[in-house]
Amino acid sequence: MRERLARYLPCLEWARQYDREAAGKDGLAAVIVTLMLIPQSLAYAMLAGLPPVTGLYASILPLLAYTLFGTSRALAVGPVAVVSLMTAAALGPLFAAGSAEYAGAALLLAMLSGAMLLLMAVLRLGFLANFLSHPVISGFISASGILIALGQLKHILGIQASGEHAIELLQGLLLGLPATHLPTLAIGGSSLVFLFLVRNKLSGWLQAAGFTPRLAGNLSKAGPVVALLASVLAVSLLGLADAGVRVVGAVPTGLPAFSLPPLDLGLATQLLPAALLISLIGFVESVSVAQTLAAKRRQRIEPNQELIALGSANVAAALSGGFPVTGGFARSVVNFDAGAQTPLAGALTAVGIAITVLFFTPLFHNLPQAVLAATIIVAVLSLVDLGALKRTWRYSRQDAAAMVATMLGVLLVGVEAGILLGVGLSLLLFLWRTSQPHMAVVGQLPGSEHFRNIERFAVVESPKVLSVRVDESLYFPNARYLEDHIAALVSQHPEVEHLVLMCPAVNLIDASALESLEAISVRLKVGGIQLHLSEVKGPVMDRLRQSDFLEHFGGKVFISQFEALAELDPQTTHHALSLRRHGLAGSPLPLKPTVQESDSEKRP
Amino acid sequence: MRERLARYLPCLEWARQYDREAAGKDGLAAVIVTLMLIPQSLAYAMLAGLPPVTGLYASILPLLAYTLFGTSRALAVGPVAVVSLMTAAALGPLFAAGSAEYAGAALLLAMLSGAMLLLMAVLRLGFLANFLSHPVISGFISASGILIALGQLKHILGIQASGEHAIELLQGLLLGLPATHLPTLAIGGSSLVFLFLVRNKLSGWLQAAGFTPRLAGNLSKAGPVVALLASVLAVSLLGLADAGVRVVGAVPTGLPAFSLPPLDLGLATQLLPAALLISLIGFVESVSVAQTLAAKRRQRIEPNQELIALGSANVAAALSGGFPVTGGFARSVVNFDAGAQTPLAGALTAVGIAITVLFFTPLFHNLPQAVLAATIIVAVLSLVDLGALKRTWRYSRQDAAAMVATMLGVLLVGVEAGILLGVGLSLLLFLWRTSQPHMAVVGQLPGSEHFRNIERFAVVESPKVLSVRVDESLYFPNARYLEDHIAALVSQHPEVEHLVLMCPAVNLIDASALESLEAISVRLKVGGIQLHLSEVKGPVMDRLRQSDFLEHFGGKVFISQFEALAELDPQTTHHALSLRRHGLAGSPLPLKPTVQESDSEKRP
Structure with a gap:
């Protein structure tokens, strides 16, 4: 009192x-x-x-x-x-x-x-x-x-x-x-x-x-x-x-x-x-x-x-x-x-x-x-x-x-x-900024279980599995961009069979983004591609369980991107793992310049 | 043409x-x-x-x-x-x-x-x-x-x-x-x-x-x-x-x-x-x-x-x-x-x-x-x-x-x-949601170089260094919350000498958040605490270099949280590293339940 x-x-x-x-x-x-x-x-x-x-x-x-x-x-x-x-x-x-x-x-x-x-x-x-x-x-x-x-x-x-x-x-x-x-x-x-x-x-x-x-x-x-x-x-x-x-x-x-x-x-x-x-x-x-x-x-x-x-x-x-x-x-x-x-x-x-x-x-x-x-x-x-x-x-x-x-x-x-x-x-500017979240196609670092941006690192890409990392929460300002961007990626990779969305930076999926994920999974499926998720955070997972998305989307939710690739394309994954190892797991091999000025302006 | x-x-x-x-x-x-x-x-x-x-x-x-x-x-x-x-x-x-x-x-x-x-x-x-x-x-x-x-x-x-x-x-x-x-x-x-x-x-x-x-x-x-x-x-x-x-x-x-x-x-x-x-x-x-x-x-x-x-x-x-x-x-x-x-x-x-x-x-x-x-x-x-x-x-x-x-x-x-x-x-609801980003005090996983939320894992905390991870970009909807939250954390840890803000999920720091960081660093300094940053992403770092924040805030920008702790409190860090090791670096020790329902409602 x-x-x-x-x-x-x-x-x-x-x-x-x-x-x-x-x-x-x-x-x-x-x-x-x-x-x-x-x-x-x-x-x-x-x-x-x-x-x-x-x-x-x-x-x-x-x-x-x-x-x-x-x-x-x-x-x-x-x-x-x-x-x-x-x-x-x-x-x-x-x-x-x-x-x-x-x-x-x-x-x-x-x-x-x-x-x-x-x-x-x-x-x-x-x-x-x-x-x-x-x-x-x-x-x-x-x-x-x-x-x-x-x-x-x-x-x-x-x-x-x-x-x-x-x-x-x-x-x-x-x-x-x-x-x-x-x-x-x-x-x-x-x-x-x-x-x-x-x-x-x-x-x-x-x-x-x-x-x-x-x-x-x-x-x-x-x-x-x-x-x-x-x-x-x-x-x-x-x-x-x-x-x-x-x-x-x-x-x-x-x-x-x-x-x-x-x-x-x-x-x-x-x-x-x-x-x-x-x-x-x-x-x-x-x-x-x-x-x-x-x-x-x-x-x-x-x-x-x-x-x-x-x-x-x-x-x-x-x-x-x-x-x-x-x-x-x-x-x-x-x-x-x-x-x-x-x-x-x-x-x-x-x-x-x-x-x-x-x-x-x-x-x-x-x-x-x-x-x-x-x-x-x-x-x-x-x-x-x-x-x-x-x-x-x-x-x-x-x-x-x-x-x-x-x-x-x-x-x-x-x-x-x-x-x-x-x-x-x-x-307006805020919405514009968040409407184009940074998304990277990632590949496996040789000799490690880590996945990095293919544009910045020398990594191994699976021919069957497209791995995409989203560096932002998914909510209405960017839900439509997610749809557009994945559609574009898939049309550039006509041969893939699986798409794994890597979500370590996704702190929230709101109803708009959930709807977009559903649309994406349906669209991928009719095109012969299965959607999966990986590295979904606890609170986001709890919320997804309250919808019927997990039952219907037909894919799996993997603990790690490595686990996803190990199951979906074991051959490429183990080949990549067997390549020359580096001292510390996770220390990257920066082969390309980090970021260009113009790029950082466009995608803050 | x-x-x-x-x-x-x-x-x-x-x-x-x-x-x-x-x-x-x-x-x-x-x-x-x-x-x-x-x-x-x-x-x-x-x-x-x-x-x-x-x-x-x-x-x-x-x-x-x-x-x-x-x-x-x-x-x-x-x-x-x-x-x-x-x-x-x-x-x-x-x-x-x-x-x-x-x-x-x-x-x-x-x-x-x-x-x-x-x-x-x-x-x-x-x-x-x-x-x-x-x-x-x-x-x-x-x-x-x-x-x-x-x-x-x-x-x-x-x-x-x-x-x-x-x-x-x-x-x-x-x-x-x-x-x-x-x-x-x-x-x-x-x-x-x-x-x-x-x-x-x-x-x-x-x-x-x-x-x-x-x-x-x-x-x-x-x-x-x-x-x-x-x-x-x-x-x-x-x-x-x-x-x-x-x-x-x-x-x-x-x-x-x-x-x-x-x-x-x-x-x-x-x-x-x-x-x-x-x-x-x-x-x-x-x-x-x-x-x-x-x-x-x-x-x-x-x-x-x-x-x-x-x-x-x-x-x-x-x-x-x-x-x-x-x-x-x-x-x-x-x-x-x-x-x-x-x-x-x-x-x-x-x-x-x-x-x-x-x-x-x-x-x-x-x-x-x-x-x-x-x-x-x-x-x-x-x-x-x-x-x-x-x-x-x-x-x-x-x-x-x-x-x-x-x-x-x-x-x-x-x-x-x-x-x-x-x-x-x-x-309004969007602004309300993003106005309270998830922030976690983190500590070192025994026997590893990884840092995890102290509320979810059995980790080692440094008595001198407060490690705080921000799980969101820093921009005007949450800039003030950052100030309030750090002020609250510091008043709960009166004995610390350094505060390291761990930024692996920060995709953007806008002018409002930069101003807040400056205010935080000044306020910490008069209270005898030095602010540092760690794991700052490339594009964010490029942008920070265009301001005079890095010259004036007096702290360092560390590549990794481990490196920060190794320099600021070597004793605790090496002690934690020498503790029983786990099989895989990075595989966490979940000692506490992942997330409570109410918690995920409040902080999506």
């Missing part, structure tokens, strides 16, 4: 061993993450088209929910750039940004994402995330980063511009350029430069000045808060708000009230696809960060439990005036580096944000939007990895094609269209 | 060897198929919602096109039941059956299907047909058969009824039952009984009466024509048309005029999904029949050339007033059994139908629709194979689920919805 409870409430596990030392480390990590999270929360809320305070709301209850249910000891949950962009993309076409309907729809979106994650946990559907291949995710994140940065430039320039995709955004920026508001540009530009330097150089400078690497790293994390405070000071002292620098304005004080998303079934249906993509992308990103950090301390995370934890966090966001959240990459790394020992660091961060909401929101009135935009731009540009495209292209043209399709889709059409395009193309 | 031409015009090949004997056999087959095709053409045109004569038109030019381009020597092309149903399902919601717009749209549909098949041939996209797994096709055909039979019953009863899906059709029949037109029922019912007997019994009776099996078979093929002539005679003599028995009415005489489908881009876009499904289903069915028949004479068909041939046949249908066509199962078997030697039999059949259109159409004026309906019902009920569901269920629950989903979709929602549902579910 206790164990079962602990499985669903991992906090029971670490809470038992919690001590003063852990508390100290968690506390320090929480302070650093809180300082980092305040500007990010405000900025990502703005990116999502919501009032800045909702970003703070989304950084309280969701963090507590993750503390209760999460299995990662270092994951820092909250608003993140990509999910905020997806939120804006889903809601933008439906409602005016800043309206009450927009904010309500954001709650509904968080609720739907949360419900979907919980449903995936219950139905064990986490495997759905596998649809998002790595090139698709990588392309999606890079393109999103570019799109977000383009969208924020107008705040830096202090101009009005709008647009959904990259070309519209660029046009808007170019048209608005003459109207650039110089005081805003001064603040935004200097924030950008400052934040870039803090992010990339400060830690090195501090270390050169004698600070320990850890302290230097922690100090440099406070950069965005310093920029925030400095800009608020500048705006207040110089009266820049009156000079036309757009500021955040009044931010309500006090903890978020309990809220319910609007129960609008039509709207929910409309938001469902976006919610599904948000939950999948959020889950994939979060688990990947959590895995990386857990491995550093040889800890484990439980992907299915992570679905529950992230689902609860989103439901919590929906109930407390937030918007969709997930685990953030940079933030989690900071949390880990700062020494977070348990998810309690997250709960302490939530307390930090709660204190901020209770006491410090008046501070943000004079915060320039340009500084938030600079925070976003610096954060997202680190997500853009165009080198990945080059590396992927070098490794596999097909994967690179999926990546390019995703990027172009995101940049030129839309966030969801990009993902769907990439996923569709990945699936 | 000649060879290249022969590849695209297979008729050049067989025409060279054509002789009198082949001509005689082809001629006889053509006569029999013509007699079978006349009632079928009329009936399937009616099923497709088109004037009966279009069925005859669709049986002239398309057959000539297939004769030129086809590689199967026995495939008989023309209107078939399932494709006619799909045509009706695609056009029914758009236009009134029998209208000129409807007939025009049918031409456009045939043109689009033909264009799509030709495009697939050029782009080598025949693999798209693999999306249609066998359970989906089987379920689709059975359900279509039921749906067609239900839809034709109104003609047998002589009532008015309409409906798209099974429940509506049943309701319509029940509501119309009291209005049954008895003369029509008499003709329809007796035709049904007659055709059933002819199809299932006549050949046996004739053989019992001393006819040779071949002659008996050929004679029984004339059954539908006899029913047709007898019913025309009855209607004409008894004046049944005046008594309310619905007849075909005036059928125009003369060859089809050259026609162009309406060039309506909007309509074309609307029809595109239906055209894609029609071309895929038509292609799959046709190739499967052609393969089966070709095998009987050890001939070959060329699937890509079949795309060209079927595509041309459909374009020909569009240009000569027809509708979508493909290779028919029953018809092709009859053609083969009657002795057809070359595709010229098809051309001769076309001549037979042309003569019919030129001289005999007045005969069909008094043909009762009930007889055509009976022809259809008897033909399609032979397609319904509910036993397949039971067999598939016994073999694999997942495949059976895809089959049931397709059937219910076709019966309760619609033809296209059914296919899409089945394909979607197949893909």
Whole structure:
């Protein structure tokens, strides 16, 4: 009972061993993450088209929910750039940004994402995330980063511009350029430069000045808060708000009230696809960060439990005036580096944000939007990895094609269209790849009981028995190829009497492939050839016994290819065995070059 | 040059060897198929919602096109039941059956299907047909058969009824039952009984009466024509048309005029999904029949050339007033059994139908629709194979689920919805299956250099080296599982220093899996474990060399698992080698039961 409870409430596990030392480390990590999270929360809320305070709301209850249910000891949950962009993309076409309907729809979106994650946990559907291949995710994140940065430039320039995709955004920026508001540009530009330097150089400078690497790293994390405070000071002292620098304005004080998303079934249906993509992308990103950090301390995370934890966090966001959240990459790394020992660091961060909401929101009135935009731009540009495209292209043209399709889709059409395009193309290419499994005609290695590809080794072939090895499971994507290929082989060997299909690499034969095997055996039989199988794996054999294939196909299932040949063509087999022997059974005689480039491209 | 031409015009090949004997056999087959095709053409045109004569038109030019381009020597092309149903399902919601717009749209549909098949041939996209797994096709055909039979019953009863899906059709029949037109029922019912007997019994009776099996078979093929002539005679003599028995009415005489489908881009876009499904289903069915028949004479068909041939046949249908066509199962078997030697039999059949259109159409004026309906019902009920569901269920629950989903979709929602549902579910289940590849921790068989699953064999495990064998290619559906599983294994073996991934069954590592391997190697390294690979296949190794993984991961790639262990933990390895030896290297020591049922269900 206790164990079962602990499985669903991992906090029971670490809470038992919690001590003063852990508390100290968690506390320090929480302070650093809180300082980092305040500007990010405000900025990502703005990116999502919501009032800045909702970003703070989304950084309280969701963090507590993750503390209760999460299995990662270092994951820092909250608003993140990509999910905020997806939120804006889903809601933008439906409602005016800043309206009450927009904010309500954001709650509904968080609720739907949360419900979907919980449903995936219950139905064990986490495997759905596998649809998002790595090139698709990588392309999606890079393109999103570019799109977000383009969208924020107008705040830096202090101009009005709008647009959904990259070309519209660029046009808007170019048209608005003459109207650039110089005081805003001064603040935004200097924030950008400052934040870039803090992010990339400060830690090195501090270390050169004698600070320990850890302290230097922690100090440099406070950069965005310093920029925030400095800009608020500048705006207040110089009266820049009156000079036309757009500021955040009044931010309500006090903890978020309990809220319910609007129960609008039509709207929910409309938001469902976006919610599904948000939950999948959020889950994939979060688990990947959590895995990386857990491995550093040889800890484990439980992907299915992570679905529950992230689902609860989103439901919590929906109930407390937030918007969709997930685990953030940079933030989690900071949390880990700062020494977070348990998810309690997250709960302490939530307390930090709660204190901020209770006491410090008046501070943000004079915060320039340009500084938030600079925070976003610096954060997202680190997500853009165009080198990945080059590396992927070098490794596999097909994967690179999926990546390019995703990027172009995101940049030129839309966030969801990009993902769907990439996923569709990945699936197509995957099916195409597996539709032509590698199959080799094999012969006996002289002096051994081993069989190898006749195109790569000097082997003995039986004139009566055709031996074919399949290097892939047999299932619907390749069932028809199997039929075609065997038909072709047989027409090239009109004299054979038996065909032995060697199945050491066949891990599955599905109903389509079984049907194909039946068709093959019937077709061979009318042509005077008997089909046999060899080296069939245990689980595959168990399953075949549940069909009537074994009774009807008329052939035998041999333990080994050697045994098959010894029975079907003893003369050739024993002759081959008597030929010069090599030292070790099984060590091959590579007489032909291993593989040509073009061949490995065609038949991966 | 000649060879290249022969590849695209297979008729050049067989025409060279054509002789009198082949001509005689082809001629006889053509006569029999013509007699079978006349009632079928009329009936399937009616099923497709088109004037009966279009069925005859669709049986002239398309057959000539297939004769030129086809590689199967026995495939008989023309209107078939399932494709006619799909045509009706695609056009029914758009236009009134029998209208000129409807007939025009049918031409456009045939043109689009033909264009799509030709495009697939050029782009080598025949693999798209693999999306249609066998359970989906089987379920689709059975359900279509039921749906067609239900839809034709109104003609047998002589009532008015309409409906798209099974429940509506049943309701319509029940509501119309009291209005049954008895003369029509008499003709329809007796035709049904007659055709059933002819199809299932006549050949046996004739053989019992001393006819040779071949002659008996050929004679029984004339059954539908006899029913047709007898019913025309009855209607004409008894004046049944005046008594309310619905007849075909005036059928125009003369060859089809050259026609162009309406060039309506909007309509074309609307029809595109239906055209894609029609071309895929038509292609799959046709190739499967052609393969089966070709095998009987050890001939070959060329699937890509079949795309060209079927595509041309459909374009020909569009240009000569027809509708979508493909290779028919029953018809092709009859053609083969009657002795057809070359595709010229098809051309001769076309001549037979042309003569019919030129001289005999007045005969069909008094043909009762009930007889055509009976022809259809008897033909399609032979397609319904509910036993397949039971067999598939016994073999694999997942495949059976895809089959049931397709059937219910076709019966309760619609033809296209059914296919899409089945394909979607197949893909999901496929992804789910491959998302958890079988992975085994392996150890050294005492006294040998072989490594086997520690859960099945009594093997020696190294305390320092964890050996893991992956029984599947590594690609995006299972890349994340690999990460999770290795993380879990390592947390269970905190003392190991090396992890060797044994890859004899890995035929592909895609970009997602490469990324996962990189993540795994980094995570292991920070945890103090070095990753190595062993038994990597040539093509996989070639590809890895194109990335920088091999330079950065810090481990080695060993030729064999034994070599890996001999280097990483020589002490344990040589100790294991010195243990009692078995007779044959590689013959395992099965100490544990092979596989449990439940296990093989979970990890196929």
